Amino acid sequence: MIxxxxxxxxDFIARHGETVFNAARRLQGEAAHTPLTRAxxxxxxxxxxxxxxxxxxxxxxxxxxxxxGRALQTLxxxxxxxxxxxxxxxxxDRLVEIGMGCWGGRYYADVMTEFGTIIEPGxxxxxxxxxxxxxxxxxxxxxxxxxxxxxxxxDRLVIMHGISSRVLRGVMTGAAVHxxxxxPTLRGLPQGSLVMIEQGVETIVHLGTGRAPA
Numbered sequence: 160m161i162x163x164x165x166x167x168x169x170d171f172i173a174r175h176g177e178t179v180f181n182a183a184r185r186l187q188g189e190a191a192h193t194p195l196t197r198a199x200x201x202x203x204x205x206x207x208x209x210x211x212x213x214x215x216x217x218x219x220x221x222x223x224x225x226x227x228g229r230a231l232q233t234l235x236x237x238x239x240x241x242x243x244x245x246x247x248x249x250x251x252d253r254l255v256e257i258g259m260g261c262w263g264g265r266y267y268a269d270v271m272t273e274f275g276t277i278i279e280p281g282x283x284x285x286x287x288x289x290x291x292x293x294x295x296x297x298x299x300x301x302x303x304x305x306x307x308x309x310x311x312x313x314d315r316l317v318i319m320h321g322i323s324s325r326v327l328r329g330v331m332t333g334a335a336v337h338x339x340x341x342x343p344t345l346r347g348l349p350q351g352s353l354v355m356i357e358q359g360v361e362t363i364v365h366l367g368t369g370r371a372p373a
Contacts, residue, residue, distance in 0.1 A: 169314040169357045175233040176202035188259030192228030202351025203233040207240030209365035222248035224318040253304040256320035260291030294342035301327040
């Protein structure tokens with residue numbers, strides 16, 4: 160993991176807008192395409208407007224997104240506000256959401272009936288499914304992405320997910336490793352939230368209006 164290393168440029172990290180799975184209270188995880196709801200598009204609009212006000216028109220950003228449809232839809236709205244070309248974005252599977260294993264696509268209520276609590280009480284984060292991805296595995300893949308992009312010049316816009324972004328943000332800011340989850344995590348933010356991390360320090364650029372933190 161990269162901890163305490165001064166990374167070139169600033170990272171603007173966004174959590175995608177609400178999806179049909181979120182609205183139905185289904186476990187989404189790494190599902191490839193779960194479309195945004197109208198609320199999700201509105202949240203993307205708010206992030207785009209906030210970032211445009213923060214950076215001005217056509218900012219020199221390198222665009223990155225999880226390869227999932229919901230991240231790419233969110234990016235499309237944000238880039239329209241910025242006057243940037245969505246087609247210039249790089250898609251990376253290392254930025255996707257936690258792998259849900261046998262819980263993927265199921266309703267929260269049904270999984271909790273079968274397995275009991277699936278939420279870590281101290282953080283509100285999902286516990287890993289029996290055959291799902293661990294938080295340590297998430298930290299490894301996002302750290303690989305950080306290492307690959309660490310010396311790239313300029314600022315980056317990164318569109319990703321609730322859980323994986325909490326781990327990425329934790330790694331980037333040198334947060335303590337959670338004793339139960341086994342990876343550094345920062346506090347959750349609602350869907351449609353946007354932060355900036357510069358030299359290991361996080362600043363909230365826009366606080367979303369979506370569902371409670373993952």
